[in-house]
Amino acid sequence: MVKKSILIIDNDKIILDSLCGFLKTEGFETEGVETFQAALSKLENNKYNLVITDIHLPDGDGHKILDLVKNKHPQTVAIVITGYGTIESAVTSIKQGAHDYLTKPIIDDELRMAVTKALNQQSLMSENERLRIQLDRKFSIENVISQDYKMAKIFELIEAISDTKATILMAGPSGTGKSMLARAIHHRSTRRSKPFVEVSCGALPETLLESELFGHAKGSFTGAVVNKEGKFLAADGGTIFLDEISNASAALQAKLLRVLETRQFEPVGSNKTTTVDTRIILASNKNIAHEVQRGRFREDLYYRINVITIELPPLYERVGDIRLLAEHFLKMYSSQNNREKFGITDDAMRHLERYSWPGNVRELEKVIERAALLGKGKFINTEDLPDIIKQEKTSRHKTYSKISLKEALAEPEKNIIRQALEANHWNRQETAKALQINRTTLFKKMKHYGLYDEAEKLGFI
Numbered sequence: 001m002v003k004k005s006i007l008i009i010d011n012d013k014i015i016l017d018s019l020c021g022f023l024k025t026e027g028f029e030t031e032g033v034e035t036f037q038a039a040l041s042k043l044e045n046n047k048y049n050l051v052i053t054d055i056h057l058p059d060g061d062g063h064k065i066l067d068l069v070k071n072k073h074p075q076t077v078a079i080v081i082t083g084y085g086t087i088e089s090a091v092t093s094i095k096q097g098a099h100d101y102l103t104k105p106i107i108d109d110e111l112r113m114a115v116t117k118a119l120n121q122q123s124l125m126s127e128n129e130r131l132r133i134q135l136d137r138k139f140s141i142e143n144v145i146s147q148d149y150k151m152a153k154i155f156e157l158i159e160a161i162s163d164t165k166a167t168i169l170m171a172g173p174s175g176t177g178k179s180m181l182a183r184a185i186h187h188r189s190t191r192r193s194k195p196f197v198e199v200s201c202g203a204l205p206e207t208l209l210e211s212e213l214f215g216h217a218k219g220s221f222t223g224a225v226v227n228k229e230g231k232f233l234a235a236d237g238g239t240i241f242l243d244e245i246s247n248a249s250a251a252l253q254a255k256l257l258r259v260l261e262t263r264q265f266e267p268v269g270s271n272k273t274t275t276v277d278t279r280i281i282l283a284s285n286k287n288i289a290h291e292v293q294r295g296r297f298r299e300d301l302y303y304r305i306n307v308i309t310i311e312l313p314p315l316y317e318r319v320g321d322i323r324l325l326a327e328h329f330l331k332m333y334s335s336q337n338n339r340e341k342f343g344i345t346d347d348a349m350r351h352l353e354r355y356s357w358p359g360n361v362r363e364l365e366k367v368i369e370r371a372a373l374l375g376k377g378k379f380i381n382t383e384d385l386p387d388i389i390k391q392e393k394t395s396r397h398k399t400y401s402k403i404s405l406k407e408a409l410a411e412p413e414k415n416i417i418r419q420a421l422e423a424n425h426w427n428r429q430e431t432a433k434a435l436q437i438n439r440t441t442l443f444k445k446m447k448h449y450g451l452y453d454e455a456e457k458l459g460f461i
Helices: 013-025 036-045 062-072 087-095 108-138 149-161 178-187 206-214 250-262 288-293 299-305 319-336 346-354 360-374 405-423 428-435 439-449 451-457
Strands: 005-009 029-033 050-054 077-082 100-103 168-171 196-200 239-243 279-284 308-311
Touching: 005 013, 005 036, 013 029, 013 108, 029 036, 036 062, 050 062, 050 108, 062 077, 062 087, 077 087, 077 108, 087 100, 100 108, 149 178, 149 308, 168 178, 178 196, 178 239, 178 279, 206 250, 250 299, 288 299, 319 346, 319 360, 319 405, 405 428, 405 439, 405 451, 428 439, 439 451
Parallel strands: 005 029, 005 050, 050 077, 077 100, 168 279, 168 308, 196 239, 239 279
Antiparallel strands: none
């Protein structure tokens, strides 16, 4: 086990040697210096779990040591010792970040207890920092797996807006990763050390949602036996993510409009106005513009939240990402469940790439998790996939709408060509090879279906 390291600073050589010797017998690695400059040199070149410093040094002030530890070594804790203890000096030291304050002569038991408490605090700080780094990695935009050009455009947009206060509206089908991207935006901003609070507006009854968001006062309704803090206040300084916002009632929409404009609200049953500094990200799997036209969503609220819109494409429009995602999920769930899996067979992958994925990335993840757990071989094969994915033909029957065969096949052909172009990053030579047609034929079909103009707008031509 690695010993905790302690730097001790005291201009009295006898006290310094005594402290170093005692703490070594307690199982710590200790270093001792007698001057301010020697302490600066040690702190510049080494990392310590704990610094114990006298206030009065021959060439400097121990308070400056505290400032240095606080600003440049935030994972190090400090204890102050002095032979001239005053209440004012103790208060100043604590305000500067000292964990404890001891007066000379130092009693062994007091020192042992102070060091133990300080190092427990240091361990907690280190653990919090480790968890913060893990969260930053987990919700990093780099962890969003995609080679699709549409997603690349979204990543560029997120890079530009993450550290702004602008309200963001995310649109797209369920399972496309709106929550994950909202967290990625939060963790790329200066608000990352503050809370990220997620609320699913479709998961709560209308009668409870307002209280959940804004809190309530004691006695405001039956069952409100204490004051309750709402999610907006819990996210103060951080980010609140409101999913399925299209399900909000008309009354709640009116209150949200005010919060978006002023960042102020009153808890249910209270006249006290609360002000918060909360970044707001909203999401909907419905087309809110259509909801406005149908009178189910306030037009003024729509224009207020439609500052920056991120449209997340369904998985069937990202065919080139299916292999990447499937292999990633297989590796992840094989590792988590101690299963030895080497990959996915070509036949199984063809079924995965042909399926329409109504549940999008979330559905793909669960399919691969199930296959990793239940598959008996070293490779995931077709037999390990759900029946609905193995079916060659769709079960959705449509009535004949009296159009020619050529017209009926035009849209599917256009979609296949677009998907092939996307999967090959709009490289026409690779796309033609994948479709087993020549480049001239591909060029003519792109012109016919307007895909050439689309490629130009996207900057691929």
